[in-house]
Amino acid sequence: MYTLTGLKFKNPTILAAGILGTTGASLCRVAREGGAGGVVSKSIGPMPKTGHPNPSMVKFECGFLNAMGLPNPSYPSFLQELDIAKKDSGVPVIASIFGGNPAEFKEVAEGLLPAKPDAFELNVSCPHAEGYGAAVGSNPCLVEAITATVKETVNVPVWVKLTPNVSDITCIGSAAESGGADAVVAINTLKGMAIDIESGYPVLGNRSGGLSGKAVKPVAVKCVYDLYTALEIPVIGVGGMSSWQDAVEMMMAGAAAVQIGSAVYDRLDIFSEISKGIETFLQRKGYSDVKELIGLSHEMV
């Protein structure tokens, strides 16, 4: 067992938001078959949204570009899915939520409380949804206000997921911490774009989107490293995690746990594979606890 923000996880690999998280059954499958230590839902908002037109995700050698556009059934319809995940997944279930302002975040958080999510993750970082996500998450005052509002509304841990598309991510991280966040999650996708040269059309239906996968890992490692230095609260590392080596590296940068997203493309049981790989590494190196890895690189000077 592994404790993070007061929650007990089977292992330090957690399903990232927006991946296989639209239905309760899917979240349960990731936990049971995939071996995830915890799962984060699709980001849920105040109103049903169909998202951007397709293509909404394309794969490159180095990663993935996506612009889903926060499709979600809204909190009233998502309650039944959250119920299923809570009942059958056997792991902590974190509800990812979004809104355009503190009042909308409060409405969604309150609306999902009856399903008793184990924590909330605030999406203030989606790079391609007008008026949401990074549109609010690049403003430190708004991030602090939203975090404080949700903290007042719920009595479970609140994580804040940060965007790397800002000049200084630690400034936004500090705002979340001042608002009372129990942890920050870094990073969301990096702004990106691809163009179909046969036609000149941007490939994504939304024209541009966010980059994830292997290509963003060094960016994520640096953001986590800096946040670990700047903040007192735990940092959860996400971005390009696709092997146990990636996870160990991220933890050495300062991550208290890792989230895994795009890498489910390769295989669903990536969570079991990474958590077993971490265990084997700890034994080989003679560490008694995974916590000894967290922030280790900061001491190596």
Added chain:
Amino acid sequence: MLPLNATIVRIDEESPSVRTFFFDFQFETMKPGQFVMVWVRGVDEVPMGLSSKNSITVQKVGEATSKLFELKEGNSFGLRGPFGKGFSLPSEGEKTLVIAGGVGAAPLAPYAEAARSAGSEVHTVLGARSADDLLFEKFFAETGEISISTDDGSKGTKGFVTDVLNSLDLSVYDKIAVCGPEIMMASVFRLLEDRKVLERSEFSLHRYFKCGIGVCGACCIDKSGLRVCRDGPVFSGVQLLNSELGKYTRDASGRRVKI
């Protein structure tokens, strides 16, 4: 992969609302039942079953397909794929039953052909609203026996494919491949379950796809959580026991919608 540029080399009018678009390259590794994401640039990208290694057969139903119908020979669209899991092929000497309804005949045409080539005896039950809407009738007839049903009785048995299936001994078939409108597939599913041959069957499901590559989770079905785009679109009958088949689907926002 980024979308490949597919230039239209021929358009066949199959029925008043269905056309086959042949393009200028072949998906050599295509397994019957696999799909491609068809990108109508500037509009949308939608999944389509391949009706051959170099064609898609499309029913005009929405914005993307309407725009596709405006395209002429020499025009192009984007294609990604082939994706997903196809139908499993019979072994030599095995008997295959193909059950196709409406535009569901599209991915089953190459399947019937491949089954025949594998040395299987193929029997197709082809259903449509009327004689005009029957797809690939001649093609299926060339792969083996064919039985037809039309809702209005304009050809073959008046009624549904299940009316034809009622008079067949289903225990003789080693492989049963099904694709068609969900209500039809749900009826066939119940019938195969009653006749205790469900474990020999495979069904191709249609759900709203977002990413199309198994990452986003928009197309996951209850209660298994299986992804239609990656773990399917072809599922064994057994995988679909206690599933949402015939009950509900999800719209683009993820809300459940009754079928």
